[in-house]
Amino acid sequence: MMDSYKKYIPEEVSNLPLMLKNSAKLFQSQPSLTSVDGTAYTYEELDRASQHVAVMLKSAGVGKGNNVAILAENSPHWGLAYFGTLICGATTVPILPDFRATEVRSILEHAGVKTVFISGKLISRLNEGLPPTVEMVINTDDFQLLDISKGMVVEPKGTPGALAKLNEESKISVGDKGFYEADGEELASIIYTSGTTGRSKGVMLTHTNLLSNAVQSGTVHKVVPEDRWLSVLPLAHTYECTIGMIITLLNGAMVQYIDKAPTAAYLGPVLKKLQPTTMLTVPLIIEKIYRSTIRPKLTKSAPMRLLMKMRPTRKLLSKAAVKKLMSFFGGQIRFFGVGGAPLAPDVEKFLLEGGFPYAIGYGLTETSPMLAGFNPSNAVFHSVGKVMEGVTVRIDNPDPLTKEGEIVVKGSNVMRGYYKDEEKTREVFTDDGYFRTGDLGIIDEKGIIYIKGRSKNMILGANGENIYPEEIEAVLNSREIVSESLVMEYKGKLTARVHLKMEVMEEQLQHLKENAAEYKKQLQEKADKVLAELMTQANQHVARNSKLQFMIHQLQPFEKTATHKIKRFLYQQAT
DSSP, X not given: OOHHHHTTSOTTOOSHHHHHHHHXXXXXXXXXXXXXXXXXXXXXXXXXXXXXXHHHHHHTTOOTTOEEEEEOOSSHHHHHXXXXXXXXXXXXXXXXXTOOHHHHHHXXXXXTOSEEEEOGGGGGGGTTOOOTTOOEEEETTTTEEOEEETTEEEOOSSSOOOOOOOOOOOOOOTTSTTSSOOOTTSEEEEEEOOOSSSOOOEEEEEHHHHHHHHHHHTTTSOOOTTOEEEEOSOTTSHIIIIIIIIHHHHHTOEEEEOSSOOOHHHHHHHHHHHOOSXXXXXXXXXXXXXXXXXXXXXXXXXXXXXXXXXXXXXXXXXXXXXXXXXXXXXSOOSEEEEOSSOOOHHHHHHHHHHTOOEEEEEEOGGGSSEEEEOOTTSOOTTSOOEEOTTEEEEEESOOTTTOOEEEEEEETTSOOEETTOHHXXXXXXXXXXXXXXXXXXXXXXXXBEEEEEETXXXXXXXXXXXXXXXXXXXXXXXXXXXXEEEEEEETTEEEEEEEEOHHHHHHHTGGGTTSHHHHHHHXXXXXXXXXXXXXXXXXXXXXXXXXXXEEEEOOSOOOBOTTOOBOHHHHHHHO
16 A cells, blocks of 8 residues: 555555454444435444355355446445445446446446346346346345346336345454455456546546545545535445545444435435535535525525625625525535536635535546545635645646646556556556546646646637636526536537526416417527527626637436536537
């Protein structure tokens, strides 16, 4: 293991299973992974139940060199499948629950998966059939074997059951052959990304990658045993797995999993009951709350709008609104992490001026994921925080004037490479071993990173200047009528596809509802007018070389990744 994190953890902890075993000794009877349905494991129970899963796998011939897929919603049993797999020496292949059946089949084939853990609700994701490598399928609801007949899973009768707590004791010692023996440089996970470019790649992360990142992240924000985390993002994504599960288990904190989509109506009672101290989210969640419930109240009248234009009064009004926001989240939040995509500037300004304990993190699946971040006490507006301890970052090929260039990184958290893809692996590493993030940005003298955009998204203007679509989209998305937008080059013109909040326009045309033809005509005319006005307004707030030339009305919401980033490739192909 590398010195950048070894000094922070006990010497005997050299892999993730040993980390869990160590935490079971330190935090024995404290709650670890729990769920709103009442299923809860103490640290000792979690370690013991994970051992039981490991014995079950080992007895079926699963061990070092085998890949085990986990396709399930968040629950304590996801963690049991994860650690049980690692304890017996195999490698986990987490799969996002929203992947289609064809994508699941493709991953199982590419990874040569031997065993699949799947929840009852997601068995239909195996409808494309099982590859011949799959020998066993286990239901994560109760850890019972599912019947495999002719390469298909035979669904059990009845509806998927609730989680059945696993209490069996397994007596495994560190010296037992095949258990707890993973070297730090061995693979812990192969994570198939659901990226914006369309091609899903298997990111190979070692025990050292993940464990080091969990420890390094503690230099940004200290997690304590008294912390209560509420999990709302998929564990199959590295963001939630490392920052939301491994870090909590390393430090003796508690995680609670929800069993439904994190809507405001569902979350309200859960937040009131749990009173979490910590949450990890993507920008879309807090942006929706701000734009649907907070901003309308702050701008409902001409006097309010005037007060919001003056910084002293705006801060006072924002602080009052943040008090209500804190109350909604249970009143005890001390760390509200935002990552996975850029946070809209107008929303961040509100959170910063109102004193909401938000924190920004930056990273990629390939970096386990954290590279930089700040905590609520040292936020820097429009930045992604300071480079994390133990990570080396530099800017490659910086522009002589702006100093902007590609962010490249090196550290114990950087992946081994892409599974079965040596060519793509070579492409993403520099000659001196730095990983190319594909992000363009600058680093100031304090080590704080500012992201401009993705290099693959950047558009080269006619005069040779760089155009960053993300900056234009932020301007468009700040408008109340806009739900989301996507900026690209279309037929040589800088173009924005805009998904409007149709309910706002429909409300204004209620009187025409009875005349379907006239209603449709008026709705289209109003949409065209709104788009024209948006283009004019946006062009007043962007750089000279970033002025929009064409607008397209996006009728349906954009398709997105697990971290709610738009799958750009789908729409660039469509144009």
